[in-house]
Amino acid sequence: MARPLIQMALDSLDFNQTVALADQVAPYVDIFEIGTPCIKYNGINLVKELRQRFPDKLLLVDLKTMDAGEYEAGAFYAAGADICTVLGVSGLATIAGVIKAAKKHGAETQIDLINVADKADCARESVKLGAQIVGIHTGLDAQAAGHTPFTDLNDIARLGLGVRISVAGGIKQATVQQVVEAGANIIVVGAAIYGAPSPAESAREIRELVDAAAV
Ligand SMILES: O=C([C@H](O)CO)[C@H](O)[C@H](O)COP(=O)(O)O
Numbered sequence: 001m002a003r004p005l006i007q008m009a010l011d012s013l014d015f016n017q018t019v020a021l022a023d024q025v026a027p028y029v030d031i032f033e034i035g036t037p038c039i040k041y042n043g044i045n046l047v048k049e050l051r052q053r054f055p056d057k058l059l060l061v062d063l064k065t066m067d068a069g070e071y072e073a074g075a076f077y078a079a080g081a082d083i084c085t086v087l088g089v090s091g092l093a094t095i096a097g098v099i100k101a102a103k104k105h106g107a108e109t110q111i112d113l114i115n116v117a118d119k120a121d122c123a124r125e126s127v128k129l130g131a132q133i134v135g136i137h138t139g140l141d142a143q144a145a146g147h148t149p150f151t152d153l154n155d156i157a158r159l160g161l162g163v164r165i166s167v168a169g170g171i172k173q174a175t176v177q178q179v180v181e182a183g184a185n186i187i188v189v190g191a192a193i194y195g196a197p198s199p200a201e202s203a204r205e206i207r208e209l210v211d212a213a214a215v
Pocket residue numbers: 009010011035036037062138139140168169170171188189190191192
């Protein structure tokens with residue numbers, strides 16, 4: 001099995017805390033995600049800062065674009081994003097716009113299936129348009145209501161779409177093995193790292209667990 005990537009979700013609103021957290025966990029993660037609240041609060045300057053500090057990491061900007069796909073995402077790809085997210089619920093025209101912007105910059109597009117009713121259909125159509133990553137995502141509010149991403153992950157993995165699958169939504173040490181075995185290629189972790197007494201230690205543990213599960 002190819003080594004799954006670990007994506008650190010940077011969800012603080014504070015610019016300096018975000019950069020400091022990225023510094024701490026950098027040895028253990030592959031992708032830095034600038035989370036949606038964080039990118040809305042800090043904007044494109046944070047993309048430029050992380051791009052400059054971490055030239056060897058992948059940088060995902062969690063725009064969750066809902067309209068004006070090419071126009072909105074284009075600026076973030078130009079600033080150094082490797083991946084931007086677009087909402088599946090936005091519709092195919094917006095998704096196609098983000099994909100067009102990504103291609104212009106040699107970058108990638110992730111479809112976020114959050115709150116999509118027919119996830120299989122949305123994933124299939126998005127992949128046909130050229131999306132490289134399908135994101136299974138139980139958002140923070142849905143997590144608070146007791147939901148998890150595991151059933152959706154199994155359903156989407158079974159489709160055999162031939163693209164990478166990302167999973168997000170409360171993933172922690174206890175659930176890493178389950179999501180790797182279910183077929184996730186990108187494991188997104190936020191609170192289990194940034195909420196730990198030692199984020200670096202938590203990230204190191206998750207790295208070990210992901211690598212062990214992938215053998
Ligand atoms: O995408 C996220 C959320 O919707 C806010 O933007 C989180 O970054 C994602 O859910 C990962 O965080 P955890 O669920 O805390 O692992």
